[in-house]
Amino acid sequence: MAPRIGIYLRDTVTAIRRNGLIAFAAVSTAFIALFLLGFALLLRQEFNKVVAQTNANVEVSVYLLDSVSPAQLQNLQGMLQSMPEVSSVRYESKEEAYQTFLKEFKDQKELTQNVSKDFAPASFRVKLKDPSPTSVNAVTVRLTGQPGIDKIVDLRQFYHRLFQVTNIFKVTGYVMAFVMLLSALALIGNTVRMAVFDRRQEIGIMRLVGATNWRIRMPFLIEGLIEGLFGAAVAIAGLFIAERVFVDPLRNQIGFFPLITPHDLILTIPWLVGIAVLVSVVASLIATARWLEV
């Protein structure tokens, strides 16, 4: 088997060199397509991460005025605990809030040093049994107007708006990736077709002496595969670089926010490689089919 692989590779290298420009176009299109696809996949992963985190801590934060009286406090706690939607209520004092803040931003001295102990408000952290918008609403409505409350913040609402934005990016990414994948398919198919045309005489002789269709097709399949995989390799490298340049610096600045990691990137590699293989094999099969009718 080994010498035959050598023969295939030799043929493939010759073919790619001969049609350098089209091969370049095919590889770049495959690269762009797979990069966009990877981007969309990573956005989805980011989305999932945030959803997982929010669902884990779905809570409604009821921030209290500094002037809140112990009686008002007790009244609010009682109200919250008696609500059917509520699963648990935790009181976070000003001191605790300050400590949490210090912990979350421990890497940013300039922030923590400039904040006084007094800065964070006390709050009730309310966990809900069912974190649906309806129960969030029910709780909010009943609390509104009670004395001692500064404001009620539903984290979900914030994330919901964020998701709408990221969703647009994600869908756009998928659509563009799909269109680019079709172009990559056409371009890879085209380079393969050119290679087949270049070697039609050789193919004729192969058929004459009894080479199987599979044997005749193999070099062209490999050519398509190499182009597709090369595009995938560049796309994966590009995604790693983008993660390093754009996502990594954010990691320290917004420590509380879950971000995709290089590990998530590694998880997308099988997808990108798989789709690259699929697209190039389909392209090569289509491009060679017409020439190989027995």
Place this chain on the structure above:
Amino acid sequence: MIKLDTVSKIYGDVAALQDVSVEVTKGEFVFVVGPSGSGKSTLIKLLIREEQPSSGDIFVAGKNIGQLSSWKVPYLRRNVGTVFQDFKLLRDKTVFEQVAFALEVIGKPKHVINARVPEILELVGLRDRMTHYPNQLSGGEQQRVAVARAFVNRPLIMLADEPTGNLDPQTSVDIMKLLDRINRLGTTVVMATHDNAIVDAMRRRVIELVGGKVIRDQARGVYGYGA
């Protein structure tokens, strides 16, 4: 070895072959003669299943090749060597590589190739031309490369479609000697030609086609009638 049973091949409304029934036994040497367009080339194409007959059955080496599934066609062709008027050599391959290519693409291992190619080139008399390219060879030498390529896999049948059509008379004689030698090694040879000098000299079986019909099938024939 080869049997055609009332075979017809119709292209559009032109009948290239009409009700042809012919049988060739193992080890025979057969000329198929006739004017251009009489169906000689069509016959060759049918025998390697380059074309399918419109009706009738064709048996090659005991198999009904009309019913052969397409993935088995390559294996049929490994048993049938074919040579053409235009040699069909690859410009960028040496004599050795042309012949090696035929073995390479049917998956023969390198040591077999390295052993068999010089052997067959010896047989066709090109042992000292192994590293030459087609444009460095005469027409006769090029055709001998083509014969070597067709024969290197030791096929049961050798088909030749006007193999001397591009060659001068003396060179043609050399090619015929080579085909005769291959025939004596036990290979069935079917040669389409309209070179009457060769046919007359060889005195082998002659099948004459005119307008797609067999009008003569003679055991030790000559090109034309009454010679």
